Amino acid sequence: NAGVMQNxxxxxxxxxxxxRLRCSPMKGHSHVYWYRQLPEEGLKFMVYLQKENIIxxxxxxxxxFSAEFPKEGPSILRIQQVVRGDSAAYFCASSRDRGHxxxxxxxxxxxxxx
Amino acid sequence: ELKVxxxxxxxxxxxxxxxxxxxxxxTTSDRLYWYRQDPGKSxxxxxxxxxxxxxKQEGRLMASLDTKARxxxxxxxxxxxxxxxxxxxxxxxxxxxxxxxxxxxxxxLIIQP
Numbered sequence: 001n002a003g004v005m006q007n008x009x010x011x012x013x014x015x016x017x018x019x020r021l022r023c024s025p026m027k028g029h030s031h032v033y034w035y036r037q038l039p040e041e042g043l044k045f046m047v048y049l050q051k052e053n054i055i056x057x058x059x060x061x062x063x064x065f066s067a068e069f070p071k072e073g074p075s076i077l078r079i080q081q082v083v084r085g086d087s088a089a090y091f092c093a094s095s096r097d098r099g100h101x102x103x104x105x106x107x108x109x110x111x112x113x114x
Numbered sequence: 115e116l117k118v119x120x121x122x123x124x125x126x127x128x129x130x131x132x133x134x135x136x137x138x139x140x141t142t143s144d145r146l147y148w149y150r151q152d153p154g155k156s157x158x159x160x161x162x163x164x165x166x167x168x169x170k171q172e173g174r175l176m177a178s179l180d181t182k183a184r185x186x187x188x189x190x191x192x193x194x195x196x197x198x199x200x201x202x203x204x205x206x207x208x209x210x211x212x213x214x215x216x217x218x219x220x221x222x223l224i225i226q227p
Contacts, residue, residue: 031213033214033215035215035217041219041220042118042204042217042218042219042220043157043202043204043215043217044217045207045214045215045216048214056213056214059214091157093215098213101162102147102159102162103147103215104159105149105156105157105159106156107155107156108156
């Protein structure tokens with residue numbers, strides 16, 4: 001079992017470019033969650049998705065950020081026109097049955113905006 | 115809004131000593147989680163606590179949950195250097211069908227020989 005796979009591990013973007021972060025959940029998991037971690041902080045919930053549906057995006061900034069989880073393929077977190085403040089570690093987690101059996105986290109993508 | 119507070123945020127202790135990390139949360143929740151994070155790494159699940167009075171132990175770590183007090187503790191017994199890491203507690207948001215976790219800020223634990 002490969003666990004939750006995130007790529008890339010590290011991503012450098014210039015201000016104004018787009019960043020695309022990918023997450024493949026564990027086999028058998030249909031619930032995907034994205035979190036952002038700023039230095040020396042805990043993780044902040046961004047969005048919760050199931051296949052082809054956004055269930056809760058209350059933690060997503062209203063502009064420039066979007067997420068999807070298509071029928072086929074990984075979940076994508078997309079950040080348009082990145083700014084320095086977007087620099088952070090972005091973690092994806094997956095679960096079955098909405099977390100009753102716990103959440104498994106991926107290794108994260110560390111985004112640096114220069 | 116659910117708030118999760120951990121204390122202490124920083125803890126330096128000597129090997130062989132015992133200590134407790136506290137996690138308070140502000141609203142009713144079904145589940146509480148403890149995670150460990152090493153620098154630059156992902157989160158490793160330590161414990162899932164599902165009910166009032168739950169106590170779980172793994173090696174030198176023991177976690178407990180008091181849902182009435184909205185308090186969880188992570189107790190470290192006879193600390194060893196390998197336990198140096200950041201420890202997070204997290205609570206299920208459990209909001210009208212949408213789930214996800216609210217995290218504390220983490221406790222940076224340094225264990226010195």
